[in-house]
Amino acid sequence: MVKRHYRRIRDLIVIFQVPPFLGSNAMNDLTSSEIQELRDLLEVEKIRRVKQLYSHLMDSGQIDALANIFTEDAVCEFGPEYGNWEGRETIRSNYKNVFSGQNSFQAMHHCTNHWVDLTGPTTATGRSYLIDVITTTDAEGQPIVWFGVYDEEYQKVGQQWQIKRCTLQFLWPTRMTMPSFETPYPVVS
Template identity: 50%
Template sequence: MTIDDLLDIEKIKTTRHLYSHYYDGGEVDKLAALFTEDAVCEFGANYGGDWVGRKAIHENYRNFMSRYGGIFNVMHAVTNPWIMLKGPDRAIGRWYLLDLRTAEGTEDPLILFGIYDDEYRKSGDNWLIHRTRIHFLWPDRDVHPFRE
């Protein structure tokens, strides 16, 4: 592994961290810009199914955020990153997800536990999300084979 590889891995981590920050902060334009034009979000039937393309991803996130509204009413805590470079412009990664409800008056903050299963593509000097799938672990269980 080279220094450049390590720098790329850190850039990928920043992309996933910004995803959480932008989602939780209600910044849908910045959130959608973290995806490739032809990206796919696989969220299962209970969360809107597959969203294909940046435009659809933007629209679906905007609609989803408007229903659960409020800046930082939810928090996506992502931990345990595992990232593997698969070439000069492709990588895969996995993250644990703790999704928490933080709105005032919330009695039970736990929304769900899951795992993000991601594929990233390099665009210029940045790494973007090309495909993401959530494996739901709790309270509902919907786990698929992981991709390599």
């Protein structure tokens, strides 16, 4: 369903099929820069989908599929709690170790406020907030595990966007951030 939706939007942009209610000249009224903006928005949405898959695949225990959304040479920087992981196979192995013995959706990683900047035709950066909760506590327990911020770099490999670098800044309950975190993002002029 989602792929069909993306294909439909792409068709509207690429071959200028216009819904009748917009009138026959609607796409002709768009400037080339507006058409490029629409294309860029499609790329941003594809990147956001990768980030959504990241949480869903991790929480449902689909670690092999999770590892495949990273580039071969990806780097994960998870601070003193989990360390740095370099390369897709190390990422796969470490996620398997972290989540071994856990049931699906024992933890839920809620990533919100996702900001994406395209930095080139095949590169982008992004930031999102993390609210990590566990689902195994009773109603009286504290379900929140972490608050954090993901800073990421993305790379388009073929037609697919993948995560090239994933840096997690832990903000609560213990603040564990890297020096780069203090740089404002997004940079707004």
